[in-house]
Amino acid sequence: MKVSKSIETTKNKILDLIKIDHISKAYSGHQALSDISLTIPDKSIFGLLGPNGAGKTTLIRIITKIIQQDQGKVFLNEEEISYDLVRKIGYLPEERGLYKKMKVGEQLIYLSQLKGLSRTEAVKRIKMWLEKLDLKSWWNKNVEDLSKGMAQKVQFIATVVHEPKLLILDEPFSGFDPVNADLIKNEILELRDKGATIIFSTHRMESVEELCDNIALINQSKKILDGSVKQIKEEHKQGQYIIDYMGTLPIKESFDVLNQTDLEGDLKRAHIKFHEASKPNDLIAQLIGSVQLFAFSEKIPTINEIFISKVSPSHE
């Protein structure tokens, strides 16, 4: 059975590592997740986006089997997720915590051993990681003496030290300064390149575009959209263009000028919404007789803009 299954899955071009199938969860009187279905492709970075309280952490806790869903199933590699599978995952919870009175090295060894590493292997890898993240001299320090950022790094190491195939990071950048956030971002990219699948949740969009291959947007317990970042941006283009020009823009019914600013000299910049769902060349053709065009670009919405446009109406 298993053999035929794995042959079947390799036939698909992109493997889905995780399949979330109609998950619902309610806490006393409050719906945390309603009927969420998602697929997360293998060897990619998946962003789970949504405002605070949307249900991201609940979904992650269901995937990691820390809490039980009311309905639905989670599959990992087409196998319903079990405790044994979960223990192979690397999981960085949203609420960070370590044993305060334990030393950094000792604590990391303990957590890696819980993940099934032998002591010697754990020591070797932890030393490597501590060096990589500038924490080498902290091996024998108590965790309570660490700054918040350093403690976060220690936790990150605890999450990745057993080289999991699947990493789940809940708000991995919160609490980091920009320099360290960048450091962690690069580590995440490196892990992906080494073949890990990474799911991370965030309500901050800056990191999303650089990191994510795919995203899902959750708001008020419901999935609003999901797909690859590229495809989502493509779908949410609204026919807006930015042009730098000299002269006077013609007034036509086919487009609106959303705003206009003066650049240096006679050069102006305009933000134009083109109503006809046709090609950019048609817009250029309509402009070219009246103004001198210096620059022309299509305005691709950022994930942040899509996020806000999708989330705010329901916030009102």
Added chain:
Amino acid sequence: MNKVSLIIFREYLTRVKKKSFIIATFLGPILMGAVMFLPTYFALNTQGNQSFQVIDESGLMGAVFVSDNEVSYEYISTNLDIAKSDLLENDVDGLIYIPEFELNEPQGFALYGASNQSISTLSSIENTLELHIESLRLSASGLDKEVIDSFEANIDLNTINLSNSGGEQESSSGAATIIGYIASFMIYMFVFIYGAMCMRGVIEEKSSRIVEIVLSSVKPFELMMGKVIGIAMVGLTQFVLWILLTGGISMLISVFLSPEALEMGAANSEMSSEADMMATALSALGGINMTLVLSSFLFYFIGGYFLYGALFAAIGSASDSDADAQQFMFPVTAPLIISIISLSLVLQDPHGSVSFWMSIIPFTSPIIMMMRIPFGVAPWELILSMFMLILGFLFTLWIAGRIYRVGILMHGTKVNWKILAKWFMTSD
């Protein structure tokens, strides 16, 4: 290494390495020795150096109060009012006033003093007066006190237990009581101290949020069991070290207290009766099966600790801070407290039905059974009690595990009993 044993080792090592553990381990036996030694020491020594003035207006009580090296009495013949006003200025503890009185109706005796006198002082003065008045009455009615005294008898009952095998064994209820009390109190203390340690450990894990990381590696029940067992081992380590240290210290004391010192103590009349009692008690120890006492102590310690430790862990999982835990503490610890209070009842009748049932019910059996064992318990009762205790702690572990797995991840919810019940009912 197996995950539960990893957790056990961490829980054990972090606690055993703590300074507080090391200090408690070394101070425990010393404190315990002090608790046993100091009251005796004070009782024998602080009474001394009291001084009283005596005004005897009756003229019957001359030379009744005799000074010794602890209390000095001074007969004075001044007027009572003057003596009273002088009392506060003189360095005297009290003034005994004996008015003129009728032998048949002795009244008007008084003790004046700057502060309240101890009960033992009062009773010793009363005793002296009563004895003397009695002997005065006896001689008034023509009887000789010495003749009366010669009729007095003093009997010490030797208690001897008959065993089925036909042997006779000298026993001592005194020794059994002492051993039972020590064992019961130790269990009570251990369950409280280490149960609370369990609870605080869980709260610490919960409030520092490490628990979610650990739970992505192990099941909640494994984490709970690891903690409960790890702390049990801390308790056993401390217990064994205490026994070794106490043994060592008492060896040292017996070396320092040379035989001469012991003889001198025995020469003191007050001491000799106590020494006698100790000697009979010690010889009676042979009548108590110490192997049984010690091995059942270990069993009831571990069993009782598991039973309550699991519940303490469940309380911890429902609390965000020590203060939160208070509301659940009383109902859980009530059976322990009831057991300790009932000890005197059990002592009155170690084989009665109250004693029997309380030593079978798992919530009270660890403490009550330890009180009963030195008095001798039928094997079937012991086996039934142990079996019930095992059932009991399996039951509380099961309940606690169900509460724990939900509670440990809940933050900021006001938890009450209803919510605990709901967590318990939550399906997997």
